[in-house]
Amino acid sequence: MAVGVDTDMKCTGISIISHAETSGLGAKAAEQSEYGQNWRAQFIGQGDDVKLAKSGGAIDAITAATITSNAVAGAVAESIRAVEALG
Numbered sequence: 001m002a003v004g005v006d007t008d009m010k011c012t013g014i015s016i017i018s019h020a021e022t023s024g025l026g027a028k029a030a031e032q033s034e035y036g037q038n039w040r041a042q043f044i045g046q047g048d049d050v051k052l053a054k055s056g057g058a059i060d061a062i063t064a065a066t067i068t069s070n071a072v073a074g075a076v077a078e079s080i081r082a083v084e085a086l087g
Contacts, residue, residue, distance in 0.1 A: 001014060001016050001017060001079075002014065003076050003080070005080055009080055009083065009084050010044075010045050010080075011043045011044055011045065011046045011076055011079075011080065012044060013040070013041075014040050014043050014072070016030035016040070016072070021065070021068055022065075025062070025064050025065045025068070026062065026065040026067070028062050028065065029065070029068055029069070039060075039062060042060065043059065043073075046076065047080060048077045048081045048084065050073050050076050050077050050080075051073055051077075052069055052070060057073070
């Protein structure tokens, strides 16, 4: 997964380069369909505190793919923290 981060330490977008998710479930995160693009677009503008809506955040989970949704949100947060640490 690649995560774009701007100078304000906010996500500018994500790209899921490779995955081994179940078709029709977690794989939706990487799809080039309108659904997949819209789901990934939720991360734009999010900071290192990004989390799913059910955990008090702003990201809607993919139906029946909560683990994948949490993993992507966590990876975005960790990526932003890594950029912050680089200064």
